[in-house]
Amino acid sequence: MSQASPPTEIGILLYPHVQLAAVYGLTDLFNLANRFATRQRPSGSPALRVSHWQETEAAEAVERVFDTAPGTPGPPDVLLLPPSFGEPMTSEEAAPLARWLRQRHAEGTTLSSVCIGAFLLAETGLLAHRMATTHWTYAAVLAERFPDVRVDTDKLIIDEGDVITAGGLMAWTDLGLKLVDRLLGSAVMLETARYLLVDPPGREQRCYSSFSPRLNHGDEQILKVQHWLHASGARQVTLPAMAECARLEERTFLRRFHKATGFRPTEYCQHLRVGKAREMLESSKRTVEQIAVAAGYEDPGAFRKVFQKITGLSPGDYRSRFGLNGRA
Structure with missing residues (x-):
């Protein structure tokens, strides 16, 4: 048992x-x-x-x-x-x-x-x-x-x-x-x-829960990277930069990051960026293109694909459903 x-x-x-x-x-x-x-x-x-x-x-x-x-x-x-x-x-x-x-x-x-x-x-x-x-x-x-x-x-x-x-x-x-x-x-x-x-x-x-990262895993080097990602909004970060922040070789960093958080670094960053985008869609009148850039995506098309994958809705549909300015 x-x-x-x-x-x-x-x-x-x-x-x-x-x-x-x-x-x-x-x-x-x-x-x-x-x-x-x-x-x-x-x-x-x-x-x-x-x-x-x-x-x-x-x-x-x-x-x-x-x-x-x-x-x-x-x-x-x-x-x-x-x-x-x-x-x-x-x-x-x-x-x-x-x-x-x-x-x-x-x-x-x-x-x-x-x-x-x-x-x-x-x-x-x-x-x-x-x-x-x-x-x-x-x-x-x-x-x-x-x-x-x-x-x-x-x-x-x-x-x-x-x-x-x-x-x-x-x-x-x-x-x-x-x-x-x-x-x-x-x-x-x-x-x-x-x-x-x-x-x-x-x-x-709402049916789409917010990202709740695992922070109590006990791996101090990975936690340091997580804190950096949250503080920076995971914008303009690369795998080499994350590995350097953790002071680990890239393959070791990838293995330990996934073990500690349950996500690959790219997935983790995507969840953080989409979380910021959701907040902007809910409360601002910015265009989807402007929100994509503010969330760290240079390509609005790539942003839409990632957003749809994580939330199950397109950015426009999400705003129509949950945005304060889009509600009747």
Whole structure:
């Protein structure tokens, strides 16, 4: 009889002035989703593990202070920075936590933030040259304090694969359901949303799920390449460049990349580019040709073929079905 796989851990960081309603609300949401998912597991073992993390009195030490599956080793699969009713932490105040978060990210943990939590996430340097969102009242402050972050508060959630940011104070419900969809599937997400009487996030209701890369595989050299691809949008990257980033010979890199991620490097890059294209088709009025170039494709014809292969729809049909500007 095969042994049940360990539960996927979602950690919630309790930093100064954190909104406790969000902390406990997220904990309840994930525990409810875990209840629904556990019913589907033959072993009946938990599918999700929820933990709370907090700085201790010891300098720069962050420990679990709550855990639904104590004793299981390893870093969390996801770390979530909830909103706060206080002002954003200063760089000096945030430095110890930012260092700790960078270390977890380097181990394969996906980092996510809600509202003012984006400031702490930005202190890690991991949002540099990436899109991010926060509460609209703090957009200008975030952009001024971190000029290398591309702030876009028109979007409620921005998913960069290994880092996810959500907007306003109550966006924790949307982010929580998005993580449930990513980790447990759309059926569990929808059941959780229905039980809580919360509207599911728009994209997660659709029949074409978003790309959810595997980041907790433990291969540091491959993870380094994944982080680079997500930060660059996988534009203008080549196999030699990826192998060089990993400091591996090309054949070794190909073998280890596929083992770690389940994709060939070209397929992985295609999924990342198509994900960006989907967002632009949903929310912008750019032409398909302009979106193809912005997503990293010089040939719009090649872009259309890849898009159709991954989503099952042409870019035009996708926009007609899911685009905000194309809906009746």
